[in-house]
Amino acid sequence: MTGNNKLLAILGNYKPAPWRGRYSLSRLFFNFYLLVMGSFVAIAIFADFVISTAVKGITDDYTSRFMRGTVLLIEEELFRKPRSEWPRTIEALDRKFAYKLEIVDRWTLSLPAAQAEKLDGGELAIDAQGDIIYHRLKQTPQILVVGPISPERNPEYRRGMPLDLRISLLTWSLIGVCLAIVVWLWVHPVWRDLEAMRQTARALGEGLFEARAPIMRSSAFGPLAETLNGMAERIQRLIATQKELSCAISHELRTPIARLRFALEMLAETHDAAEGERLSRMMESDLDELDGLIDSSLTYARFEREQPELHLAEVEIAPWLEEQVEGIRLLGRQLELQVDTDALPPQLRVDLDRRSMPYAMTNLLRNAIKYARTRIRVSAEIVGDQIQVHVDDDGIGIPPGERERVFTAFTRLDRSRDRSTGGYGLGLAIARLVLEQHGGNAFAGEAPLGGARFTLSWPLSQNVTES
Secondary structure, rough: HHHHHHHHHHOOOOOOOOOOOOOHHHHHHHHHHHHHHHHHHHHHHHHHHHHHHHHHHHHHHHHHHHHHEEEEEEEEHHHHHHHHHHHHHHHHHHOOOOEEEEEEHHHHOOOOOHHHHHHOOOOOOOOOOOOOOOEEOOOOOOEEEEEEEEEEEEEOOHHOOOOOHHHHHHHHHHHHHHHHHHHHHHHHHHHHHHHHHHHHHHHOOOOOOOOOEEEEHHHHHHHHHHHHHHHHHHHHHHHHHHHHHHHHHHHHHHHHHHHHHHHHHHHHHHHHHHHHHHHHHHHHHHHHHHHHHHHHHHHHHHHHHOOOOOOEEEEEEHHHHHHHHHHHHHHHOOEEEEEOOOOOOOOOOOEEEEHHHHHHHHHHHHHHHHHHOOOEEEEEEEEEOEEEEEEEEEOOOOOHOOOOOOEEEEEEOOOOOOOOOOOOOOOOHHHHHHHHHOOOOOEEOOOEEEEEEEEEEEEEOOOOOOO
């Protein structure tokens, strides 16, 4: 089984796995909302704790100064009367204040060391919650306790919830609603983009390689969608190329294989040594044709599939063209091959890949040798920022309507299948692939010699990397 058939078989048998725990939009929203809101509340509580701890001393000092006058007035009112009347006096005063008043013995209190020291030193002491004040009544063991606020006497507490707590709850509710709106506005387009990409990936997994991800509403998924579409395009192109190669190669193999089978049958039946030698030469020629077809097909598939990285180098173009022509001059036999670089500046250097560009040049020269009658001319010129190399022949030429089609793989304009001009229709396709990798193009036209002109065009200067 060929690599293409294996790939198609795998894709045909592929079944998308069920999405376990698939998130719906509401679930994604609530999970993200709870995460954000929980983090926000945790940060707010921590910040409140830090701030409260930092300002506690300041708050306690402010409370002491604020309540000192009231406490001293209550103390003076008590000392105007005998100590036996203090309970009745404090009870009468207690009914006039919003916070609770009482007198206790010093030994009944358990305060932090710092507050106990203040209390014994005649200053106001405050409990850990900051809502009860303690004051020692002069040098007696009696302690005046002021607070906490009595719910029965304060109208704000009669509703069952302190005002500051109600304000806090209302504030947090408004923050929660605003945050929910913001999270929804952020999550909804993200979910739509994720769902669109999921549908595209699922279609690709089912073998629908024409599927493409739509334009993403979220900029975060734009590059991912472009990458996915690029991958789908490349897979679609590779599969199409493999199908085309498989069909074309299968078709091209029939002729030499049929001739080999016919020659074998004839060889088995003949007893003439000369005829046997002729059939053997035919079979050897067919084997060479098969070898050439396979080599050309592999070269085309490699350039089409891998898009190999270019290793550009600066090359003096005139000697390089002479070298390419000399390497193939023997195949031209009686043909006249000329190289004309007079239109180029002296010692002009251009950037090209020394490994791949000879493929393009050799294929153009081989094509010209097939169709030229007496003469082939290779010339070069500068057009704008491009270097253009022309290969002209004096053959039959190419009709204008067919000049683009000849660069399609396995396309041959001649209808003959003989070995002189048959070819495989891959040389020009390989030449165009090489030039596209160089950022240029290969195209056909009419030659001044009367036949066909094939032109390789690519930028004079590119980023040069070491090979």
